[in-house]
Amino acid sequence: MGTRFGFVIPDCDHDKGEKLSLLIKVEVNNLEEKLSRFIPSSQISYLNKYAGSSPVEVDDDMWNVLNDCKKYYEITSGAFNIALSGLNDFWNDKQDIDNPENINHAKIILEKCSMNNLVLDQVRHSVFFTNPLIKLDLGAIGKGIAIKKAGEILSRSKIRNGFVSFGESSIFALGKHPNGPCWEVTIPNLFNENEIAYSAKLNNNSLSVSGNTSNNSRSGKTHIINAFTGVPVKEFKTALVIHECPVTAEALSTAFMQLDENQISETINKFKNIRTAIIKYNADRQPIIKEFIN
């Protein structure tokens, strides 16, 4: 998934740690080989190749993932959309995201990227793209799925305290830090990494953070596409979601990069025990934080 996976289990002997490491590694690798569109032999690559021609049956894992994605698509009013990879590819080699010609072209591609074009047959567990040009990308949710699997392995192994990180943007915190009452994470000021913009205490829950770094925003090479305009999110902004389910946290943090405050409020009201923070910056590059709790 193009990033680093790591976990820390403080009270665990070496042999058990090695065994857990191996178990999680195998699970994460299996997921990647199934979910990555950059692996030609993956199930998602197979779908992208053939589901536009005829329905393709998928295994239980993929079926559950796609149903979850549909659910989050509806909950977020379309902001969470795994069918935008055509737009990612389009913007990948574009230098100017303000160019009207590029923006118009993106709108044309966007029309073909609706997840309504994704038909899930609940009986046969098959997938069909009503628009053959649709391509799925599970990058916005894959880390959450992997973190969830890792957390399940740790829980099954009777691990009470642990910290799991995927790319340092998707976190699962089990129990507490050996020297404190919880696990504490901090989000830096995007303009000054030595300054803390926000901190959060985690205890048996997950955190996902999405955002633009000052570097990639400046160049326009952002990895989050606005699902309503088809244009990369340019604003210096960070969205984080804390929830017991890593997959939910992952999906919502991506969506909240695009939604306004009212839409975010409406969305989190559909969940329990959820906490969200949106970090924006003023002209002095100081963080302005808006929190949403339900």
Place this chain on the structure above:
Amino acid sequence: MKQSRRDFLKLVTGIAGGAIVLSSMPWLNTFVKGSRAGKAASDKVRLGIIGVGDRGSLLLQTFKQFEKTGNFEIAAVCDNYQPNYENALKLTDGKAAGFYDYQKLLDMKDIDAVVIATPLNEHAHIAIDAMNAGKHVFCEKSIARTIEDVNRMMETHKKTGMILQIGHQRLFSPIYIEAIDKIKNGKIGKVTQMRAYWHRNGNWRRPVPKDKPELERKINWRLYKEYSAGLLTELASHQIQVANWIKGEPPVSVIGSGNIIYWKDGREVWDNVALVYKYSDGTHLIYDSVISNRHYGLEEQILGDKGTIEMEVNKIYWEDHPSAPAIQRLVTDIEKDVFGSVPIGGASWTPEVGIKDKGEFITGNYQMDEVQLELEGFVNYVRDGKAPEELTIQGYHATIWSLLGEQAINENKLITFENKIEL
């Protein structure tokens, strides 16, 4: 895997294609223009080795590694210590003439060149006699024990026109050649600091026969000021040479300190030294050497605003690598019993490199025998009858500033070099 001479030629030819290398490393041209070994007996270079102790016998064995292709022969060996003398004759399979007196070796008309690997204080008079006798000279570093002796050797070299090559093998190392090329091409940005150290853990002694204690100073000459400046002339000079090579000039001043704090066994040279050399643009070379701890070993670290090069381990590190991963910091906190927060969601959440910045190799040709390449170069130069003067100048500055470092420590003050000779 040991690299072949062909690999070296390929590397040097590739690097030396650049104008910077051609001008700053002219001694490599002998490899670029191809082998001149020839097959004719008239092309055969005849060498004598004077001083065949540890270093001299190593050089002898290195020569033997390419004697079949190099069209040269070790025609004579000389040492006034019998065990060394006998060992050297054995290494040449008895083919070389053996001498206890170097003058007799110099009397051999058909000797083209000599290699000098004697104690440091012996270099000057032997090299001067050799050049005056029409022999080219390869002299192990440092050049001589005193600045006066260094100057006399340089004067004789100029007067006679004979080659005076100093044994700084890093000048022929593929790693160093490529690293210097990268530095000169600005790959690591502006170099403002160089750090070098040589750490060992041992008494630096060679065994003296129990029945001949009078040989102590002869065998352990490195420990006595009459013969050597110890760590400065025997180790530091190599690294000072590298720093000078990088800066393209010698330092302008040095200050330092040295003491005997561990090996209080009658030796006279310091067992630990620390020096700061300054170059004309303000760049510093921070140097230290000890022989009571070997944890950090040997290294030259070149610090630029875009990267760092560590020559000895063949590594280059970039400044813009991602910061240490949060998970690593968390582990460090836990190990120190600290309840720290974990910084996440910064720029480092984009695809990252390894947990620790292990750097990149400067060159893949990292196991080539640079001493052999240095000696191959010498044989070629002797055959040509001349060597690039830069090679001598590199050795000159390295020795001068090793000795000025000794002076700075002795006088406990900042030393500049006033008595420069025309090079």
